[in-house]
Amino acid sequence: MKRIAYLVKESMTNIRLNRTTTLVAVASTAFTLACFGVFLLLYLNLRGVVSSLQDDIKIVVYLHDGLSAQGLSDLQQRLKGEREVATLSYVSKEQALADFREQFPSEYHLLQGLGENPLPASFVVTLAPRFRSSEAVRQWAKRLTNMAGVAQVQYSRDWIENLATVIGFIELGAIAVGSILSAASVTIIASTIRLTLLARRDEIEILRLVGATGAFIKVPYLLEGAVLGAVGGLLSLAILRGGFDLFKLQLGPTGRFLGVESWLNFFPGHVSLLIIGAGLALGFTGSLVSLIQFGRASA
Amino acid sequence: MIQLFHVSKYYDRRPALSDINLLIEKGEFVLLMGPSGAGKTTLLKLLFGTERPDDGQILVQNRNVARLKASAIPYLRRTMGIVFQDFRLLPKKTVFDNVALPLMVQGTSTFEIRRKVTEALKAVGVDHKKDQRPATLSAGEQQRVCIARAIVNSPIILLADEPTGNLDPHLSSEIIELFKVINARGTTIMVATHNPQVMAQANRRVLRLDQGKLVAE
Numbered sequence: 207m208k209r210i211a212y213l214v215k216e217s218m219t220n221i222r223l224n225r226t227t228t229l230v231a232v233a234s235t236a237f238t239l240a241c242f243g244v245f246l247l248l249y250l251n252l253r254g255v256v257s258s259l260q261d262d263i264k265i266v267v268y269l270h271d272g273l274s275a276q277g278l279s280d281l282q283q284r285l286k287g288e289r290e291v292a293t294l295s296y297v298s299k300e301q302a303l304a305d306f307r308e309q310f311p312s313e314y315h316l317l318q319g320l321g322e323n324p325l326p327a328s329f330v331v332t333l334a335p336r337f338r339s340s341e342a343v344r345q346w347a348k349r350l351t352n353m354a355g356v357a358q359v360q361y362s363r364d365w366i367e368n369l370a371t372v373i374g375f376i377e378l379g380a381i382a383v384g385s386i387l388s389a390a391s392v393t394i395i396a397s398t399i400r401l402t403l404l405a406r407r408d409e410i411e412i413l414r415l416v417g418a419t420g421a422f423i424k425v426p427y428l429l430e431g432a433v434l435g436a437v438g439g440l441l442s443l444a445i446l447r448g449g450f451d452l453f454k455l456q457l458g459p460t461g462r463f464l465g466v467e468s469w470l471n472f473f474p475g476h477v478s479l480l481i482i483g484a485g486l487a488l489g490f491t492g493s494l495v496s497l498i499q500f501g502r503a504s505a
Numbered sequence: 506m507i508q509l510f511h512v513s514k515y516y517d518r519r520p521a522l523s524d525i526n527l528l529i530e531k532g533e534f535v536l537l538m539g540p541s542g543a544g545k546t547t548l549l550k551l552l553f554g555t556e557r558p559d560d561g562q563i564l565v566q567n568r569n570v571a572r573l574k575a576s577a578i579p580y581l582r583r584t585m586g587i588v589f590q591d592f593r594l595l596p597k598k599t600v601f602d603n604v605a606l607p608l609m610v611q612g613t614s615t616f617e618i619r620r621k622v623t624e625a626l627k628a629v630g631v632d633h634k635k636d637q638r639p640a641t642l643s644a645g646e647q648q649r650v651c652i653a654r655a656i657v658n659s660p661i662i663l664l665a666d667e668p669t670g671n672l673d674p675h676l677s678s679e680i681i682e683l684f685k686v687i688n689a690r691g692t693t694i695m696v697a698t699h700n701p702q703v704m705a706q707a708n709r710r711v712l713r714l715d716q717g718k719l720v721a722e
Contacts, residue, residue, distance in 0.1 A: 213611055412593050415553070416654070417583035418610040419575070 216426035220402050221433065226436060231398040231492075235485050236445060238387040243446045244472075244483060245380035251470050251479070258469070266352055267329040268358040271299075281355045285329060289369025290337040290346045297328045306359055326357060334439075340370050386486060389505055395434060395492025396499075399427055420501075428493045435489020439482035447472060461486045506531040506662065506693050507552065512561035512571075514547055514717075515586045515646035521547040524716045525561070529695065533662075534688040536704055539714035545697035546591040548714070549664050552695070553587060554578040566661060583611060586655030586663045586692075590670035592647045594639040594654075600626070601635040604653045611658065622685040629683060649683070655685055663687060665696040669703055 239296055254289050267285070269278070278296075297305070302325040307314045317324065337346060347359045403410065413423050450472050451462075473481070507529040514522040531533050531535045537545050549564055550556040552589050563570040566584060573581060586607075604625055608618045617647045625634035629649040631642075639647055648668060655663055665684070669677035681703055688694045696703065704711060713721040 216721050408593065409595055412595060412606070413610065415555070415582065415587055415593075416578075416607040417579045419579045454682055 213422070217429035217433065220406075220426060220430045224398070224402050224405070225493065227398045227401050231395045231434045231489075232438045232441060234394040235391050235435050235488055236441035238391040238488070239439055239442035239481055239485055240445045241387050242338070242380065242384040242451075242484075244441055244449075244482075245376065245383055246477070247446065247450065247473065249373065251475070252369075254471060255469050258362055263333055263343065263361065265331045265347060265350075265359060265361040267300070267331060267356055268326045269328060269355055269359065270357045271326060273355045277355045281353065282329070284332065288346075290333055290342070291331050291398035292334045293332045295330045297330060298356045299323050299325055301329065302326070312418070314393070314454055316410065320353045329436065337403065338408045339342060391435075392436075392487045392492045395431055395489050396496040398434065399431055399493045400500065403427065403496060404431065421489060427497055428490055431489040431491075431493025431496075432486045433480050433489070435485040435487065435492070439485025441479055442471075443478055506533070506566065508553075508564040509660060510564075511563045512542075514551060514556065515559050517666065518620065520717045522558075522714075525719050527592055527719060528710060529693065530704045531693055532688070533645050534694045534707065534709040536707055537695060537714060538699065538704060538709070538711050540685070541699070542716075543699075543714040544717040546666055547713055547717075549587075550696055553585060553664060554581055555577070562710075579610075579616075583658060584594070585605070586658070586660035588651050588652060588655050588663070588665035588668045590647070590667035592639070592644075592651045594647060594650060596639055596649045598637060599680070600631065600637050600642070600650050603639065603650060604635075604657050606654060607658045613701075620691060621657050622653075625657040626650075628656065628686075629653045631633050631665055631715070644671050645679065648672060648676070648680055652683060652687075655692070660691055662693045662695070667698055667700075669700055674702060677702060678706055 269281070270289070273281070275449060282294070282296065285291055303317065303323050306317065306325060333343065333346075337343070343361060347361060350356055350359045410423055450470075507527075509525050509527045512522060512525040512579065513520060516624075521687060526555070537548060539545050543546065551558055552565060552570065554573060558571050561571070565581065568581060569582065594605070596648050598606075601622055604622045605618050608621060613621070623632060626635055629652050630651045634642060634646060634650075639650065642650065648671070652668075655665075663684070668684075669680055672680065677700065684694055684696065684705070694708070698704070
């Protein structure tokens, strides 16, 4: 217990004695994580938007005009048995015409000229959550077209796939930017710890001579790095929160984004903790790198 | 207690120590004499495990230091005390905290630390300075603090590298007397020095090193 108290006290002393380098390390970690956090916020929010849009994905299964009542019943039973189907509703030819008239009243006279109702009956299917990916939708639609009584299958594939591509790019961007900035942050924290190690070289030597183990010497510096990183993570969250609120405030009164601001959410609790954890890990890694280099140099 | 068998150490292919053989019994007080560059410090470093011999074997308390794993060295050092010419005290810590350092690294309890540090400081006569920083002490007092740190965990062996190098003759004399008292309690002592006054005052067994060779006893 005494030893742990000593190690914690030593790491806090290190931080206090090296205020400038400590501030630089905290600021650089905060900046790194804030940059990464911007991508992460964008990614998570877009994914949220896509997810809610995907909830609305409907597949329209148009039926052959000559389909018998028995054929219709068989197809309905078969579709209900499909694991991809969450809800299924039947739209008769008459209902389709009524819907058309309601949605496009000015165009209705074009259909009247044809004499008979040209609109096909259909089933409108909403998909179970597990099968809402663009690939799953594509596969299932392909299978549907081969079913007896099905004339055509229609769904909005393009925008699903486009959104998936955009999210993929954002994900890649977040990984690339995150990796580069993380490396920079580790380097800066490693330099900060190295300065501390150099300033306390004599003390480390004395500790070695009085029988301190490697772990006893290293722990305060690892703690210092971890604390710097975690504080940097916390600061980055504060920056991101401030920026996020400001952005939402700017969007709100303009009304230019069709209420999109109501869809925007800040990180949930566990992601915020993960960001602080990432800062802690960066700081710890920076210290470790520095200690390994210092150990080699003083061996 | 300490045995060296054909020990040699080279720096940049130059011999710092050549074919050293010696035996130091438990409870002995030995002076290691020789001019600067004779290899005195190198010999102490080998015993303390901060350097490894290029040839030969070193037995300290029946442990072969030459073959000891790096992870075992700290535990060897906990059975030894070392005194330096330049004291090597931590300037930002008090006298008490400096002396407590060897106990702290071993995880000794607060109560025991207080008891042992007070005892060690009393033994060297600087207990009244325990709350001061080293910079406020005289050279002689700083060396006493350094000795207190070396004896605080009751070491079996005490190694001193030119302990009187920065002290005037009067203070040197005091330090040697202190070593004699510590030795009388059973601690094996090896003092490296080039100072004939120390040799005369200590009046103990002398090992002479010259250009890395043990030339006489």
